[in-house]
Amino acid sequence: MHLRVPRPRSLAGQLFAMQAVLIAVVVVGYALFSYISDRGQAEEAAGRQARAVSLAIADSPSVAEAIRTPDPTALLQPYAVRVMRDTDVDFVTIMNPEGIRWTHPEPTEIGHLFQGHIERAQRGQTFTETYTGTLGPSVRAVTPIVDDGRIVGLVSAGIKVEEISKRAQEQLTALSGVAAGALLLGAVGTYVINARLRRHTHGMNADELSRMHDYHQAALHAVREGLLMLDGQYRVALINDGGRELLGVRGDVVGASVADLGLPSQLTGALLASEPRVDEVHLAAERVLVVNTSPVSGGERRGTVVTLRDVTELQSLTGELNSERGFTQALRSQAHEAANRLHTVVSLIELGRAEEAVEFATAELELAQALTDQVVAAVSEPVLAALLLGKTAQANERGVELVVSQDSRLDDGLLPPSLPARDLVTILGNLVDNAVDATQGAVPSRVTVAAYTEASGAGGSELVLRVSDTGAGVDPAHADLVFQRGYSTKPAGEGGRGLGLALVRQAVRRHGGALTVTEAEGGGARFEARLPLGDGAAPAAAAGRPGAGGAL
Numbered sequence: 001m002h003l004r005v006p007r008p009r010s011l012a013g014q015l016f017a018m019q020a021v022l023i024a025v026v027v028v029g030y031a032l033f034s035y036i037s038d039r040g041q042a043e044e045a046a047g048r049q050a051r052a053v054s055l056a057i058a059d060s061p062s063v064a065e066a067i068r069t070p071d072p073t074a075l076l077q078p079y080a081v082r083v084m085r086d087t088d089v090d091f092v093t094i095m096n097p098e099g100i101r102w103t104h105p106e107p108t109e110i111g112h113l114f115q116g117h118i119e120r121a122q123r124g125q126t127f128t129e130t131y132t133g134t135l136g137p138s139v140r141a142v143t144p145i146v147d148d149g150r151i152v153g154l155v156s157a158g159i160k161v162e163e164i165s166k167r168a169q170e171q172l173t174a175l176s177g178v179a180a181g182a183l184l185l186g187a188v189g190t191y192v193i194n195a196r197l198r199r200h201t202h203g204m205n206a207d208e209l210s211r212m213h214d215y216h217q218a219a220l221h222a223v224r225e226g227l228l229m230l231d232g233q234y235r236v237a238l239i240n241d242g243g244r245e246l247l248g249v250r251g252d253v254v255g256a257s258v259a260d261l262g263l264p265s266q267l268t269g270a271l272l273a274s275e276p277r278v279d280e281v282h283l284a285a286e287r288v289l290v291v292n293t294s295p296v297s298g299g300e301r302r303g304t305v306v307t308l309r310d311v312t313e314l315q316s317l318t319g320e321l322n323s324e325r326g327f328t329q330a331l332r333s334q335a336h337e338a339a340n341r342l343h344t345v346v347s348l349i350e351l352g353r354a355e356e357a358v359e360f361a362t363a364e365l366e367l368a369q370a371l372t373d374q375v376v377a378a379v380s381e382p383v384l385a386a387l388l389l390g391k392t393a394q395a396n397e398r399g400v401e402l403v404v405s406q407d408s409r410l411d412d413g414l415l416p417p418s419l420p421a422r423d424l425v426t427i428l429g430n431l432v433d434n435a436v437d438a439t440q441g442a443v444p445s446r447v448t449v450a451a452y453t454e455a456s457g458a459g460g461s462e463l464v465l466r467v468s469d470t471g472a473g474v475d476p477a478h479a480d481l482v483f484q485r486g487y488s489t490k491p492a493g494e495g496g497r498g499l500g501l502a503l504v505r506q507a508v509r510r511h512g513g514a515l516t517v518t519e520a521e522g523g524g525a526r527f528e529a530r531l532p533l534g535d536g537a538a539p540a541a542a543a544g545r546p547g548a549g550g551a552l
Helices: 011-058 061-067 072-087 161-201 206-222 241-247 265-272 312-350 354-378 382-397 421-439 500-510
Strands: 091-095 127-133 136-147 150-160 226-231 236-239 277-283 288-297 301-310 401-405 446-455 461-469 514-519 525-534 549-551
Touching (some): 011 072, 011 136, 011 150, 011 161, 061 072, 061 136, 061 150, 072 091, 091 136, 136 161, 236 241, 241 301, 277 500, 312 354, 382 401, 382 421, 382 446
Parallel strands (some): 401 446
Antiparallel strands (some): 091 150, 127 136, 136 150, 226 301, 277 288, 288 301, 401 549, 446 461, 514 525
16 A cells, blocks of 8 residues: 655645635635624614614703693603604603603503613713613613703713624624625636746746755856756846856856857857857867857747857867878878888889989988978977978978078077967867968969067066968958958868967967068068067067078
8 A cells, every 4th residue: 555645735835825815814804803893883873873863852941841731641652652653763751850760662661760861961962872771782872951041950861882783794794795705706807817827937946946946056066067048039138157157257247148148249149049059160269169059949939048158178289180190191191201202212223323312211211300400490389380390291292381480590499488488289180271271383382481579568577489381361351350260361271260360369369479471572461460478578589580591
């Protein structure tokens, strides 16, 4: 036998029960208050009515004349009965100054002492009181009858409390009907509202909603990925810590429009798009982001859910992998060339031309060593030297001559730890790749690289990386556009184009540097990146810097 534990009432059900009870309490309380108030008002009205009747009887001349007769009852009793019938009071008692009755609704009570207080009336005052007499509790008024300045009798008119209660009960019955209608209307309205609330809360109770909120908050702060929720007007409805960090926004941005967050235009456009976006790569201030957007709809557009993934490291690793792949292709090409030269040497030896074989091999070895020595002498920083040697081989494979300018001078150990080798590879590698792409097919096809340090205007020093080519150049009107993601003069290839220069600008800005593009001497484009090194790195620039370079 399984014991079934009842499920806690949903939040909508709890609210419905609470509201129904509240409405019932309010209606019952109002009914009780109205009953008490109406009863009090009825008693007060009865007192006023009794007082008016008693004063009218006391002021009637026929009453004074009847009192002067030997038998006042004979004239006053029929008069009192007519007054009770006409004024809707329960009794009219006329008595002598000592309280002996001349009239009464019950004739047997005539001649007996009046039950009630008459002392104040005997002193000439009219008063009202509630008293229990022969007819039961009643609200009565007692007033003196004055003739020629002396009190010749007393008159009392009253209404029984029972009659007053009946009047109040009649009002209470009508009020109860109105209250029942109000309770029913309130219950129906409450049920309709709570039915809608049940739909919105999916029938969950308060504890379940509280737990869901706690899980929701914990999940938002726990995930490293960015989460951004926009409402139907593209205002920020929710953003987690990861989203703030990836987008580089500060302060309270909830309620702000996406267009006011200061994001790059292409990223803003992706967030404002009505159609979904899947795994789009965008650049933020300091990061490369993969953006996915999904509209939230329930019959109408309610907003957009945006997820953000940081692929800055992945993009850098991809760039390094591409460089390594280029190195591998260069080595394969060099190995092929070396095999050809080795076959040539072997063939010369087999032909008996040993001296010519030695001369051929020595010349090739000296040329390769000279090229390596030239690069290392100009740029002894190992990462950049290795990058330039690899890029030289790649450029040669594509029919492009890569030249290291003679004014280049970059000693090993000169760069500070704040400028990591990965960023240098990103900056110089992408600039060289872009220049080789632009130069391929041109006559002449040459790319010139310069790397040196010089004093900056702030009293420190800065690293200068300059890459010039003999390609078609850059339209001055597009000088800033070339650094935006997606801009390229080449057709899209594997992995897309237009990201390299954007990554270069991002890396340069991250280190507080500057990136410019101008026209090179003799045509083509010249890209120059300047990165501050601080006060610790002394400039080492070659004197004169003639600008000519050695071919690699």
